[in-house]
Amino acid sequence: MFDPVILSLKVALAAVCIDFVAGMAIARTMARKEFMGKNVLESLIILPMVLPPTVLGYGLLILLGKRGLIGGFLLEHFDFQLIFTWSAAVIASAVVSFPLMYQSAKAAFAGVDISLEQAARTLGARELKIFLTITLPLAWPGILAGLVLSFARALGEFGATLMVAGNIPGKTQTIPLAIYFAVETGDTEAARNLVLVITALSFAAVFWLNWWCRTKVQTWKKGGTEHAQCEHH
Numbered sequence: 058m059f060d061p062v063i064l065s066l067k068v069a070l071a072a073v074c075i076d077f078v079a080g081m082a083i084a085r086t087m088a089r090k091e092f093m094g095k096n097v098l099e100s101l102i103i104l105p106m107v108l109p110p111t112v113l114g115y116g117l118l119i120l121l122g123k124r125g126l127i128g129g130f131l132l133e134h135f136d137f138q139l140i141f142t143w144s145a146a147v148i149a150s151a152v153v154s155f156p157l158m159y160q161s162a163k164a165a166f167a168g169v170d171i172s173l174e175q176a177a178r179t180l181g182a183r184e185l186k187i188f189l190t191i192t193l194p195l196a197w198p199g200i201l202a203g204l205v206l207s208f209a210r211a212l213g214e215f216g217a218t219l220m221v222a223g224n225i226p227g228k229t230q231t232i233p234l235a236i237y238f239a240v241e242t243g244d245t246e247a248a249r250n251l252v253l254v255i256t257a258l259s260f261a262a263v264f265w266l267n268w269w270c271r272t273k274v275q276t277w278k279k280g281g282t283e284h285a286q287c288e289h290h
Contacts, residue, residue, distance in 0.1 A: 060227050061235035062254055065212055068143065068231055072150035072211040073204055076158040080203065084162035085192075089171075106156040110216025117149055117221045146222035146229050150211035157210055158203040165199025166192065198273060205266040209259045 087099060105113055121128040121139045131137045139145055169192050177187045193200075215233035222229040224238055232255045239248035 061230050061232045061251065064143065064146075064227075064229075065231040065233075065255070066258075068146045068150050068218075069208050069211040071147040072154055073158075073208045075147070075151040076155050076207045076211075077200075077204060080155060080158035080162045080207075081200070084159050085166045087159075088163045088166035102159055103156045105153055110153060110214070111220065113152060114149065114217035114220030117145075117152065117217060121145060121148065121221055140221060141223045141225065141229065143222065143229055146218045146231060149217040149221050150214040153214050153217055154207035154210035158207040161199050161203025161206065162196070165196035165203075168199065169195045198270065202266060202270070205262050209262045212258060212262075213255065 083102065087095065087102075118140070119125055123129060123132055123138065123140065128139050131139055139148075173191050173195075174187050177191055182190075213233055214231070215237065218229075218231060219234060219237075224230050224234045230238075232251050236248050236251045236255075239245070239251065
């Protein structure tokens with residue numbers, strides 16, 4: 058029972074790391090830049106949120122499979138099979154949960170007062186310093202909300218993971234997969250226990266986020282500053 062729990066946590070954390078790095082870079086660019094085809098690109102980014110997981114899984118299977126663009130390249134040049142590994146489960150979870158991270162981060166960056174960044178530039182501050190000392194602290198509540206929500210979504214990913222990673226106990230069997238196959242084999246006790254575990258983990262993540270946001274909002278209000286990002290999330 059503990060193997061799927063540990064593996065799910067590892068997969069979700071790894072997926073969140075990918076979402077965090079990619080989401081921060083893409084969201085900040087999309088929030089500040091205007092360019093041709095922006096609406097099309099943003100629609101593609103958000104598409105995994107509305108597509109059935111099996112459709113995403115099929116697309117990833119074509120991409121990561123032995124004859125796929127990425128899978129074939131890795132197999133031919135590095136003798137590494139990506140499909141049916143825990144890495145494939147990480148990629149599937151990251152793709153499915155990425156829109157949540159992206160939307161939250163984009164809204165957070167869009168809410169940062171640009172005049173503060175411009176004032177720092179006039180004083181000679183470099184872009185990296187501006188980002189770390191002004192943009193990131195002001196956008197952090199929204200970014201954190203995206204991290205928590207994407208973690209919870211990655212933790213519960215099933216359809217795409219099943220198609221690209223399979224259900225290999227101790228290797229790719231995450232909690233949702235273990236629940237499904239426990240029910241299939243009539244092991245209702247194991248299924249019930251795993252349902253309780255994943256429900257508790259997801260609830261704890263969302264509960265902590267709501268508590269943290271309320272605490273921050275109250276602190277900012279006491280200091281004479283109201284911030285609406287957390288209340289929105």
